Amino acid sequence: MKITIRRYHAERTPQTVEQTWEIEEGVTLLEALTAIKSGKDPSLTFRSGCRSGVCGSCAVRVNGKEVLACAYKPKEGDVVEPLRYAKVLKDLVVDQKPAFETLTRAKAWLADPKADQPVSPEEEKRTETQTDCILCHSCYSACPVLETNPAFLGPFALTRVWRYTADPREGFAKSKMEAIQQDGVWDCTLCGECTAVCPQGIDPKNDIMLLRARSGQAGYQDPHMADFGSFGLDF
Amino acid sequence: MDKQVEAHFDVLVIGGGAAGLSAALAAVESGARVAVMGKTYPTRSQTSMAQGGINAALGHMGDGDTVQKHIADTLRSSKTLGSEAAIRRLCEGAPTAIAWLDGLGVPFSRLEDGRIAQRRLGGASGRRACYAQDYTGLKLLHTLYDAALKAGVTFLDEYFLLNFIVENKRALGATAIEMRSGRTVAFGANAVVAATGGYAGLYRGFTTNATTTTGDGTAAALRAGCRLKDLEFVQFHPTALKGSGVLISESARGAGGRLVNGKGESFVDELATRDEIARAIWEQMEAGEEVFLDIRHLGEAFIDEELPQERKLAIFYEGVDPARDLIPVKPVAHYTMGGIAVDGNHMSDVAGLFACGECANAEVHGANRLGGNALLETVVFGREAGANAVVFARQNPASAKGHPQIMKDSAFVRAVFDFPNRIDFYEKRAFLGKIFYHNAGIVRSETGLKGVLSALRQMQSELAFMGVADKSAVYNTNLTEFVEFGNMLELAEALLVCALHRPETRGAHQRAEFTKENPDFDGVHSLSWKEEGTLCNEMKGLK
Structure with missing residues (x-):
């Protein structure tokens, strides 16, 4: 079986090439990449870690859709590319630093913990799926908003803000809304591309809608609506 | 510029798993300038794979669990190689550690x-393990990461550790490859905390661990003049998928899963300890039998409700459906008890170099680790190590400027590019994993160990004929994997020598010729260190 890998190398001409490799059938994409690296071309570059879908290192795009290389079995003719909206460093490795920094910009943490706060099983279950996030950046790469607005906080950071906002241990949930107004919840187009590619079944689109509702309760409003003007008496 | 120190910190933590982040958080809480350096982003650390839980005798499950029982269970399982004082600190610190994690927002499962x-794990006398479904490590790690971002810890992500910078047995920082540029860089620090993980990656192809768990920090500590303790103790998990080494959780046996051989015969008590089951499976395999986990009798509905993850993994990675088929399994390397020898303050033999988590040997697991105690150690001892590092850093300012290690390591990296690369190290790495598994794995014999040792020394002598095919600077994983391989060879040799010097069966160390504990070795620890580049070994306490 053959797959094609789009490779990038800053110091080569041309910088981007497509290479087709013969791979074994039935193995995971990560096993196929590892076999190429250790047997045929040691310069092939990709990230890997746990091999079992939990460390989030090996996300790539196959035929335009984000997958974990360790949790995907290649099909004849597949085209493998690096994730989008991040600078490619080499081959399938992109610079993930700016995307990781969205967590800090969004203040995705428990801001003001309440001591000894009981958490009921229902409260814990409410964000169980959100806390399954492995930070593989698949959703970030799938988000079309980032194509036009690189400053957008993106799906995984906003999901994480919702996780802490919904946590009964958060003593000052209102404060969480401030950090996600600019380039945040209102910039999402609710297209659902993030939800479609998440390997953990997380639905960032829904989390963003919940954050919009909380933002409204906290006195914030959709700036795009404000820009539009008012349907007031002058209309 | 290759020869400069990039930055100086009060405390430089190396490794961003649960131990490193716990250390960093404790250090930053006391106002220190703290950086966490690692070869991956922190959330990709080995910690993410921990499933079972984190032990603490909270005493609210109604089964009368106490700190005293936690201490007793841990001490018993250590088979005389645990220190009662260290175990007491670990177990007494557990409830506070859980409260701390709760305050950071760890999404523990609830009553x-x-x-x-809390749930019961093997070897525990009560329901003692706090958990977050089967994602305890993942959720703990990510919450610690969020907290560290909040606290303003500096992250040096994707810097590959080369060596600790040491002068007169005193740590001054560390050298590393900046992976995005390929530069060799140095970071200075008044105190360094190694939280670099274990070395189960030596058993490549035969381990549950991530491909990155190659003991880099432990090997660097050996080169830096530290003693390593009890390296021969490697815990094997009885039931990994035969093909991929992906773990099938103990809960499959706990729920009534049976272990059978190719003839359909049962051969071991499925609820015995990990070392006993691993050995029983090994003996079947040595006798030419295949071994299977059978959960078909539990029924499809039960499997989907209670073991959905296991079914998914077996179908995807092994191509068998546990509701209908037998699951082929083998025991594989899972956790390494040995590591950098530390004192009661978690400081190694090198002043200012602390160690915590799986890379350290703080004498709490001894010959056999109990489930739920590894995560606990990362948090309790990680925090202690971080706090102690700050105290040390304040009293002992240091500078790594102009230290020869920086030039030495940058010259080494340049030289690797000129290595002839006539021998393929990937082939040797796979070979090492295989011979280690078969001869220095679950059951070890003197002839087997000596055979591996001579093969290993051959590989060491061939190292200069290996090298890299990728000669580029940017994100060169061919280069970092070659350095990892060098680290693996260094630790492999020390492990083999320790295993040869322990002619007995004790916990996870099982010798074919000596099937019982030898009382002469009660409380005897193996020590490995280097003198002028030569490996030395002592069985400390042996009369």
């Missing part, structure tokens, strides 16, 4: 009354 739920 109806809102308190943290």
